[in-house]
Amino acid sequence: MRQRYASSFGAAAAAYAAHRPDYAPAAVRWALEPAPGPRVLDLGAGTGKLTGTLVELGFDTVAVEPDSAMLAELRSTLPAVRALPGSAEEIPLPDASVDAVLAGNALHWFDMSIAGPEVARVLAPGGILAGLWNVMDDRVDWVAELARVSDSAAIGPRDTQSNWRDATKELHLPRADAGMGGAARFGSPEQEEFAHSQLRTADSLVATLATRAGVLVMPERERAAALGRIRAYLANRPETSSGEFTLPMLTGVLRTRRS
Template identity: 35%
Template sequence: MGTADHISDVAAEGFGAGAAAYEKGRPSYADDVVDWLVRHLGIGPGRTVVDLAAGTGKLTRLLAATEARITAIEPVDAMRDQLVAACPGVDALSGTAESIPLPDGTVDALTVAQAFHWFDPAVALAEIARVLRPGGSLGIVFNERDTREAWVADLSKLIRWDERERWRVPYTVEVDWAAVVAEHGPQFQPAVRYDSSYIQPMDPDTLVQRVLSTSYIARLPEAEQTALAAKVRDLVAPLGPSFELPYVTVAYAVPLR
């Protein structure tokens, strides 16, 4: 699997097995968040932009609309295949955050959506700083399920992200990424933060796909996946055939020093 050898087994196997489910079940990003990133990272026609850990291209396709020159980097072949289908005209490379397959000083802006928790932060930040041009910026964005909604809190318990240590996932998703960059990325200025939200139109089948696309769930034995799917269906049965899954979204813009 090429450079996927250098990423965590949980990511390589989970995202490899769950790529189609990922594309169907995961949220996109709200227009205001994309606009904010575009403004703060100076993304636009003629600019060179890298979407790192691009997955199936959920953020990539929104950035492509700006007519910037976009390169997507993603280590898992099955995720990259989905991206190539969804983002015509975007260059897609195999590579990792810890070993970015680009020359020094060639990128105006680099985005990382829903993926920084997989990286070795010091190594990745040094690599990102290496490929950015002077004046370039890093953008980080995360959607987190909004657990102020009771059924969403119950869903999160079912997904058992809290057992992540068992799966050796290095960070929770509720991290202050400005602090992580400040600690591990001396090449960068302090981050500017933007808070927003996203509402994903949802139905029981898509939600099951979404749960099964969670990296460590996608690699569970089939019987366990089937049992979990049944629990998810029971949980949302009272919500009817269509409902909304709310997220809080946090974005950061981090200029090079």
């Protein structure tokens, strides 16, 4: 099931590039704050949403992405960035060649039993591994109701803090006593979240939600019905029914340091 979801994005690569949000710069800075140097790998880079933020912040960035359609979008948008085909389980970089590995809305797709040692291999001593996630801020009433209307398929987990904690357990992120190839490789993870936002219209928000894996894998009739419910809801909310609005979001971060 995970592979089916993870491989669903290529067919929607152009829409993903057009509609998905970037990442809160403050979140990226926090993720990289302890990094020993400026060399950063964006792993599972998709169409370059996180890559672009890294470049804007001045980091020496290389991107690795397994899906050819997503990689083509990244190369088109950021032609000056070194962008390579590859995966978290087989990273096409030399040992100790980067100071940080970041994954934007991608860490949960990795097979961490294989990816963990690979990440450790390419990281310099003291290097940082960090996962970042953009989610809608469902502490806002209309966003929480949108999650209910869509049965959460297009929105994701309602409890953002629990999402980060669950990710730590489910993804076997490195801890002092488990995961990522052993206790000596990584320290205990830290987590933080940062306010973020995106200007949307009802149509562009529907288009954004249509790029979520939970929607992409739906049968066509079910997907059309789900997006129809969302469109009807947005048309009847004062916050979203007329013109452009600000979509409240959070960028969550989990980071850990290589020993």
